[in-house]
Amino acid sequence: xxxxxxVVKNLVKVYGRDSIGVDKVSFIVNSGEIYALVGPNGSGKTxxxxxxxTLIKPTYGSVYVFGVDVVREPLRVRSMINYLPEEAGAxxxxxxxxxxxxxxxxxxxxxxxxxxxxxxxxxxxxxxxxRKPVRTYSKGMKRILAVSTVLASRPKLLILxxxxxxxxxxxxxxxxxxxxxxxxxYGITVLLSSHNMLEVEYLSHRVGVLYKGRLIAEGAPxxxxxxxxxxxxxxxxxxxxxxxxxxx
Amino acid sequence: MIAxxxxxxxxxxxxxxxxxxxxxxxxxxxxxxxxxxxxxxxxAVEEVMESSVGLVLGExxxxxxxxxxxxxxxxxxxxxxxxxxxxxxxxTGVGILIPAGFTENAxxxxxxVVLGGGVRVTTFSLTGAQARAGLLTTVSNTIERLLPLAISxxxxxxxxxxxxxxxxxxxxxxxxxxxxxxxxxxxALISFTPLFISLILGxxxxxxxxxxxxxxxxxxFEMLLxxxxxxxxxxxxxxxxxxxxxxxxxxxxxxxxxxxxVGTTGSVTAPAGAEQVSPIxxxxxxxxxxxxxxxxxxxxxxxxxxxxxxxxIGSIVSDERIAGGLATPVMFVFIGIGFLTMFMGLPPNxxxxxxxxxxxxxxxxxxxxxxxxxxxxxxxYSIIVAIGxxxxxxxxxxxxxxxxxxxxxxxxxxxxxxxxRL
Numbered sequence: 001x002x003x004x005x006x007v008v009k010n011l012v013k014v015y016g017r018d019s020i021g022v023d024k025v026s027f028i029v030n031s032g033e034i035y036a037l038v039g040p041n042g043s044g045k046t047x048x049x050x051x052x053x054t055l056i057k058p059t060y061g062s063v064y065v066f067g068v069d070v071v072r073e074p075l076r077v078r079s080m081i082n083y084l085p086e087e088a089g090a091x092x093x094x095x096x097x098x099x100x101x102x103x104x105x106x107x108x109x110x111x112x113x114x115x116x117x118x119x120x121x122x123x124x125x126x127x128x129x130x131r132k133p134v135r136t137y138s139k140g141m142k143r144i145l146a147v148s149t150v151l152a153s154r155p156k157l158l159i160l161x162x163x164x165x166x167x168x169x170x171x172x173x174x175x176x177x178x179x180x181x182x183x184x185x186y187g188i189t190v191l192l193s194s195h196n197m198l199e200v201e202y203l204s205h206r207v208g209v210l211y212k213g214r215l216i217a218e219g220a221p222x223x224x225x226x227x228x229x230x231x232x233x234x235x236x237x238x239x240x241x242x243x244x245x246x247x248x
Numbered sequence: 249m250i251a252x253x254x255x256x257x258x259x260x261x262x263x264x265x266x267x268x269x270x271x272x273x274x275x276x277x278x279x280x281x282x283x284x285x286x287x288x289x290x291x292a293v294e295e296v297m298e299s300s301v302g303l304v305l306g307e308x309x310x311x312x313x314x315x316x317x318x319x320x321x322x323x324x325x326x327x328x329x330x331x332x333x334x335x336x337x338x339x340t341g342v343g344i345l346i347p348a349g350f351t352e353n354a355x356x357x358x359x360x361v362v363l364g365g366g367v368r369v370t371t372f373s374l375t376g377a378q379a380r381a382g383l384l385t386t387v388s389n390t391i392e393r394l395l396p397l398a399i400s401x402x403x404x405x406x407x408x409x410x411x412x413x414x415x416x417x418x419x420x421x422x423x424x425x426x427x428x429x430x431x432x433x434x435x436a437l438i439s440f441t442p443l444f445i446s447l448i449l450g451x452x453x454x455x456x457x458x459x460x461x462x463x464x465x466x467x468x469f470e471m472l473l474x475x476x477x478x479x480x481x482x483x484x485x486x487x488x489x490x491x492x493x494x495x496x497x498x499x500x501x502x503x504x505x506x507x508x509x510v511g512t513t514g515s516v517t518a519p520a521g522a523e524q525v526s527p528i529x530x531x532x533x534x535x536x537x538x539x540x541x542x543x544x545x546x547x548x549x550x551x552x553x554x555x556x557x558x559x560x561i562g563s564i565v566s567d568e569r570i571a572g573g574l575a576t577p578v579m580f581v582f583i584g585i586g587f588l589t590m591f592m593g594l595p596p597n598x599x600x601x602x603x604x605x606x607x608x609x610x611x612x613x614x615x616x617x618x619x620x621x622x623x624x625x626x627x628x629y630s631i632i633v634a635i636g637x638x639x640x641x642x643x644x645x646x647x648x649x650x651x652x653x654x655x656x657x658x659x660x661x662x663x664x665x666x667x668x669r670l
Contacts, residue, residue, distance in 0.1 A: 015656070053474045056652040075476060083474035089467030099468075106475040146471065159474075 003031035003066070005157050005189040006052060011061035013047050021047035023213040024061070029157075029206075031066075034183050034190040036200040038237065039210035045193035046086060048210070049161050052191065053083040065157060079107075082155040086162045086193075088146040092135040096126055096145050099134060103149045120152035123178060139166040147175055151182055158182070160192040164199060176203055197233035207233070209240055216240055273577040281584050285591050289375045300326040301387055302336025304364075306347040311354065315346075315391065315398040322390055333366055337420055342367045342383045344391075344415070354395055354411065355403075361395070363388055365417030369431065370621070375591050377435045381419060381428065388415035422620035424534065433527030434534060438616045439590040445546055446586030446609040448498040449554035450579030454572070456490035456558025461571035464562075470655060479649040483642070486562075487555030494551060535616055545631070546611040549638050553608055554582065556641035563648045566657035585609050601626040605633025 006029035013021035022044035029035040037045045050056045052063055054074035063070045065077045090099040100120045101113075108116050121130060124144055134142060143166045150158060163179065164172040176199060182188045194200050200207055201221045209217040209224075217224060217240050221233055230236035262268070301323060305312060320327040330336035336343030345364030353359040365388070369380045392413035400406065419431040426434070463469045472482065531539060557578060565571045589610045594600040596617045604614035611630055618626035648654060 050470075050655065053470075055470055055473055055655050075478060078474060079476035081474065083471065085467070085470035085474075087467050088471050091463070091468050092466055103471065103475070106472075106477055150471075 004064075005029045005031045005033075005066060006035075006191060007062075007064040008048070008052070009062045011048065011051065011063060012059045013044075013051065013056070014059045020213050022051075022210075025210070025213070025215045026061075027208050027215060027218060029189060029191050031156075031189050032183070032187050033205040034179070034192070034203050036204035036207045037191070037193040037210055038195070038197065038200055038207055038233070039193075040195075040241075042212075043210040044213040045210055046161055047213075049083070049159050049191070049193055053081060053159050054078055055083070080156040081159055082150040082153045082157075083159045084146055084150045084161060084163060086165060089142050090134040090137075090145055093133065095133055096124065096130040096137065096141075097121070099145060100124075100130075100149050100152070104153060107153050116152045116154075120148045123148035123151055140168060140171055143167055144171060144175070147178070151178060154182070154186055154188060157189045157191065160190065162194055163192055164194070164196065172199070179203060197237065201233050209237060211241060269574060269577075271577075274580060277577075277581050277584055281588055284588065285375075288373070288591065293375075293379055298326075299342065299383070300328050300340040301383075302328050302330045302340040302343040304330055304333050304336050304343060304345045306345060307350060309351040311351045311398055311402045312346055314402045315394060318394045318398055318401075319390060322394065333364065337366045337368050341380065342387065344384070344387050345417075355399065361411055361413045363391065363413060363415045363417075365415045366420055366425075367417070368420040370422055371595070371617075373439075373591060373594075377431070381431060384415050384417055388413050421534075423622075424620070426534070430530050430534070433530045434616075437527050437531050438613055441543060441612045442589040442609045443583070443586035444502065445543070445550055445612075446582040446584075447501065448494055448547065449550045449609060450582040451497055452490050452494035452551050452554040453558040453561070453578045453582070454575040455493050456486055456555040457561040457565075457571040457575040458558075458568055459486045459490055460559055460562025461565055461568040464565075464657075465567050473655065480646040483556070483559050483645045483649050486559050487552055487642075487645075490555045490558060491551040494554075495547075498547070535619055539612060539615060542615045542627075543612045546608060546634075549611075549634050550608045553634075553638045553641045556638070556645040559645040560641075560648055563645070563654045564658040582609060589613050596621040596623050596626055598626065598629065601629045602633055605630035606637055608634050608637065 006027075008028070009026050011022050011025040015021055025044065025048060027035075037048060039045055047056070051058050052065065052070060054070050054077050057071055066080055068076045068080070070077050090096070091102075094102065097117075100117055104116045104120065105113055124130065124147075126141060126144065129137065129141060134145070137145065143164075147160075147163060150160075158179075160179070164175050167175060179190060179192075180203060183190050190203075192203070204221065206218065206220050207224060208215050219227070224236050225231070225233065228236045228239045230239055301319075303316060303319075305316075316327060316329070328336075328340060330339060330343070333343045333345050343366050347362070347364055350361065350363075353361050365384045367380055367384050369377050371377050371380075392410060395413060396410055417428070418425045419428060421431055421434070460469075463472070473479070558575060561574045561578070562571050565574065585607045586609055589607075594604060594610060594613060594617060596614075601614060601618070604610040611627075611634060614630045615627045618624050618630075
């Protein structure tokens with residue numbers, strides 16, 4: 001049996017009196033796989049990823065990353081993961097290169113740091129722009145800078161919230177390839193969220209469908225499509241949503 | 249069109265929770281501050297107006313007796329006669345010496361009339377101290393006005409033209425005898441120090457809050473929080489980062505303030521031919537070099553505390569606009585405390601020692617009064633409270649940094665009615 005990278009059990013997050021982020025969500029991400037959380041806006045994807053990344057705490061339930069409790073030992077969890085938030089940016093006053101150096105210096109030192117920076121520079125492929133201040137970057141360039149920094153850190157678990165948001169088609173394809181490459185070559189477990197069903201179908205081994213804070217379906221993309229009689233994940237999602245609506 | 253644009257801008261301000269909280273804070277704080285300063289000023293003036301005057305007679309002539317009679321009538325029977333200046337100052341707080349030769353000088357046209365005197369001051373409060381020190385001048389001015397009347401009554405002559413009456417005296421500052429010029433230098437420096445420190449700390453709060461809030465706006469914050477570093481370390485880094493900027497700001501500001509200080513109160517004007525002495529040197533001579541160390545310690549504790557307040561503000565807001573709205577009134581609160589100390593002064597007792605420690609900016613002031621009053625345990629007490637306060641603020645900032653609020657921001661849910669009104 002493969003090692004469990006993430007175990008989420010009965011996860012509940014309540015924001016206010018009338019606002020429930022996630023509601024009794026349970027799923028497991030196996031080590032070495034790419035697991036995608038899909039769902040519409042406000043379905044609880046970002047909340048779930050933020051809890052797993054130790055950014056916010058669950059109201060109820062438990063989350064373990066490689067057997068470590070995210071609430072009790074957040075620092076240990078952070079040493080095993082890296083997180084790319086949705087709309088991640090960078091410090092405007094730094095150059096792209098300095099941003100990479102700063103972020104990676106929080107994880108590596110001496111030779112390891114040099115190697116990681118070199119790797120990030122290679123992934124970003126921003127040429128001379130890396131020596132220019134981040135404030136001169138386009139949205140896509142900022143995104144690729146952030147993606148390259150988290151990839152180059154080679155964590156055991158990579159948590160990516162909408163990794164290709166704001167990227168053009170060419171760069172989106174490139175990032176997807178890089179995610180797959182890092183998963184296959186370095187055995188990095190990837191937990192991502194996305195609106196883009198094509199991306200999810202291309203990248204992920206398994207998918208969890210979130211709707212209104214609940215996990216309404218889970219499985220391999222092919223398996224989901226087959227069970228719902230859908231030609232693609234978009235159609236599968238719509239069928240699930242409609243079915244859910246009828247059930248409610 | 250322009251009306252719509254203005255409406256939008258005004259709405260943006262009104263809807264900013266920082267702006268609203270800031271206004272409430274400012275009105276409450278400065279309202280209380282105004283009342284405290286007002287009552288302190290009133291009681292200082294009343295105390296001076298009601299205090300007795302001790303006279304010491306260097307000669308006993310008919311003119312002097314007539315003058316005392318008139319002075320006593322003018323001052324509502326508050327004139328007392330003592331055998332020595334020290335006794336007069338000790339008993340009434342202000343003593344005036346009518347020296348031997350006074351009658352001769354008063355009745356000749358070419359001789360100056362100079363009185364001796366002294367006043368006891370046991371406060372650094374600008375209002376209180378200056379009101380007390382001003383008593384000497386008030387009494388000498390009254391004597392100046394009454395002298396022609398006394399001469400007319402004594403010698404049965406027509407009214408003499410008014411002659412200037414000068415008073416030359418020392419100030420008994422707690423138990424140290426100092427000149428009026430030295431007194432002015434020390435009270436000004438010790439009173440302005442809390443104001444200066446409060447401005448630096450206010451700026452530091454703003455800098456620290458902006459460091460966190462801008463990071464949120466730049467969208468690098470969540471990435472940073474997911475790195476394998478302790479949140480407490482991030483908090484400390486932000487506090488120290490803001491402090492460096494504030495120290496630079498403070499150094500420039502201090503240079504400007506010193507230039508102004510030397511230019512206005514000036515180096516103490518010494519008698520002709522004597523060397524001019526800096527007010528800082530006078531203060532150090534009186535209070536010891538430890539006062540400079542205490543000012544340094546206050547700045548360090550204050551920077552850490554105000555930085556922690558800034559981090560707390562930055563942590564609970566979603567952007568630098570709200571952070572600015574909240575940090576600005578906090579800055580004015582710091583400055584208000586500085587003003588409060590400057591105008592009101594603090595009597596040396598455990599309550600004021602606790603307050604000085606709590607507000608931090610008044611520590612040098614508390615050091616000075618506890619040293620001069622001989623109750624040095626009070627400054628120790630203040631420092632312990634200040635360090636405790638500083639540690640508490642760091643703890644609160646670190647705790648908030650570990651909560652959801654740092655990522656999600658403070659959520660104030662307006663009622664539906666309020667929302668519609670806005």
